[in-house]
Amino acid sequence: MTVIVDVETAKTAARALRKDLAARGVDLTHSAALELVAHQLGHRDWNTASALLDRDRREPPQLGAPVPVLRVLDGAVGREFYASLGFELLWEHRFEPDLPLYQRLRRDEVTVDLSEHYGDGVPGAVLWVPVRDVRALHAELRPKLWAHQRPGLEEDAPGGPTFTVGDPYGNHLRFCQPPRGQGA
Template structure:
């Protein structure tokens, strides 16, 4: 029997406006475009953006993802990320930090399409 090895899942988030998606994911969150795909220039975009270990697929295709989805990501340095984002001129979002002794420190961002990105730094155990 062959060994089964799971890799990190990559969420697919629905987007409706590429310039707004780029403003949020590239300009604000600091991701880079890894690749883009369209079957033809006038057809919907499917793209991968990433920052370090954070990898997301963004899709304009009907049926790919549901607006209002939630992506939960564990990381270290959530305070540094919060400070970095707070220093940026992005008038559509001013996120705070939420602390919970059981789950840790969380920064929640909502993209222009209603998708939530929850960045959580678990407590030291």
């Protein structure tokens, strides 16, 4: 039977070994206990054991949800617009007071970064955002949008009922209610 042990489990075993031996009157340093545990696991010494145990327990990389970076020319204007859509500021960063602003905003499961940095994206990006109830979102957002925006609801759009909102810098959020089981 193969037992998979990681470094933390081996260290815990070494602490238990020291404690048990101390109860029997045998004084052992922590490093000596680590060496004994390494030998019990079939390794030459603790350094070899810890290197191999760490290697063996590494998990494969796993991708997280992407965070789109949208180019904005004025971070305050961008933040105000996205706040009107219900996004909350998570954090912001500037390297120095007169340098470009970088912000992260979130609403529900949608995270977007707004960047004033020249090389971060280009205005005109489109984000496709799946929505559980696009009609309710449309009703919620329509009164909050800037006066010139009156997005209609396309009932027969290819991905399901959809409406699109454009930010002040030409980026578009396409809110869509896909049919059940198809991407929401």
